[in-house]
Amino acid sequence: MSDAADVLISHCRQAGQRITAPRRIIADVVARADDHPDVPEIYRRVAEIDPGISLSTVYRTVKIFASTGLVERHSFAGGRARIEPASEIHHDHLIDIESGAVIEFRSDEIERLQALVARELGFELTAHRLVLYGRPLARKARRTRKP
Amino acid sequence: MSDAADVLISHCRQAGQRITAPRRIIADVVARADDHPDVPEIYRRVAEIDPGISLSTVYRTVKIFASTGLVERHSFAGGRARIEPASEIHHDHLIDIESGAVIEFRSDEIERLQALVARELGFELTAHRLVLYGRPLARKARRTRKP
């Protein structure tokens, strides 16, 4: 049981939610996920630990976690929501269009400009979603192999 | 029949697609839409003109238009794809979290930084999606009513 999972369950308790076995397991699976799984995938992982837990419960629990802000629901592609444990530091995503891999990044400069743009439009920026799509550059100057 | 619709159908023809009555109508509805409707909504508008056109056909036709690049499919919120006729000049979107309204904007500065960030990560930026969410600022200096 990771500490991140502990944080999730303790927040649950503070929110007046009951701590149940399914929630512990789902918290653990979500907390240790580093690959932005969608809910069906989380369900698969949860099922490996306890096959009795229903898909509904996974959806419900993920929704609860998301409402505490400790877990984020993104929607990169076709409909399904992809989940990640929220980190203190905000980041955006870059999708490798060849492999589908999700790379996290952060640019304070871009963040700053976003707030600025929003303000110019007469809005207070409350959230944003930035996803870049890119093709890996031919890496001629790589230094992981000898020449 | 707007000229934008004409552009759509002529592109269709050039792509070897047949020009049919349903496609003409759907092209017209999409071309004159300025509010990012989703497909079911486009279907509703199409049905007002010709109730015989099926939802399947609307989906198929929108997909064709999207493949020509003349129409864009965004996914701002829960699952459904929202459609807009593509303009020459790229823009991003700001969502008014109170009204749900979609405001279009453009920031060359942000665009430039995105390409830069991608390159630093070892990618050639091929596309991006930026959506800002904001709350309207209290407009103290409004001048639409007298004091």
Add this chain to the structure above:
DNA sequence: CTCATTAATGAGAATGGTTCGCAAATGCAT
């Protein structure tokens, strides 16, 4: 203009993610 060819359509079924409703099971304060 007529035909044959072949793509497009309509209607409905199928899919896949997500939510709902409800009876049965369970956490938790007492």
Add this chain to the structure above:
DNA sequence: ATGCATTTGCGAACCATTCTCATTAATGAG
């Protein structure tokens, strides 16, 4: 321990989207 409100599991329901397939229609050749 016990009662009761919260959760769960299961299946049905939903919604957007895609697929199937028989029927219809657009297009190019003659």
